[in-house]
């Protein structure tokens with residue numbers, strides 16, 4: 164191990180938000196992807212991926228993810244739904260559902276149900292109102308603990324903290340020791356830009372053009 168001789172210091176308050184965003188995303192990686200289902204008070208289900216996501220504790224088992232405020236200052240359907248119905252389901256994303264996950268990320272009006280537009284099968288949850296996506300092998304039903312805003316303008320964070328009340332693991336994925344088979348599940352993670360990674364390889368996937376059904 165050798166110390167670096169020199170460093171370039173980028174002072175965040177002297178840079179555009181976008182520049183900080185790009186620098187941050189290129190060095191905080193690979194980021195796991197939460198594929199999150201929510202439901203509005205009117206009963207419209209929603210699915211969207213979030214890579215500002217992680218597990219943060221196990222007593223209680225808890226996750227966080229952040230649906231950021233959009234560039235125009237409005238909030239995403241996922242956050243609006245959680246404010247109405249404070250529950251969500253986090254699904255993990257294997258390589259074979261990457262295209263459908265990407266389709267679900269297309270910005271759609273609140274009346275659009277991405278289970279339908281992205282081609283997922285909605286099945287009922289046990290303890291929460293948002294449905295689950297049957298094509299995903301692991302689901303975590305979560306009750307909202309809190310929403311913590313960080314900033315208040317465009318691109319600001321809205322950290323949603325959830326208590327995992329149950330895991331659903333598809334047949335064949337759960338090992339005897341209670342862990343999930345990481346070889347079989349073949350999860351993807353997000354790099355910077357259009358970059359993604361599996362545990363072994365990297366690949367790219369451009370942003371979707373529209374929510375064409377499968």
Ligand SMILES: Cc1cc2nc3c(=O)[nH]c(=O)nc-3n(C[C@H](O)[C@H](O)[C@H](O)COP(=O)(O)O)c2cc1C
Nearest residue numbers: 211212213214215229230231239240241268269270
């Ligand atoms: C892999 C991936 C990860 C993403 N991560 C985030 C994220 O962490 N936070 C965020 O605000 N948007 C993220 N997005 C964009 C949202 O998925 C996108 O804005 C989506 O339309 C939000 O849907 P909603 O308005 O139905 O909540 C990500 C998109 C992709 C494809």
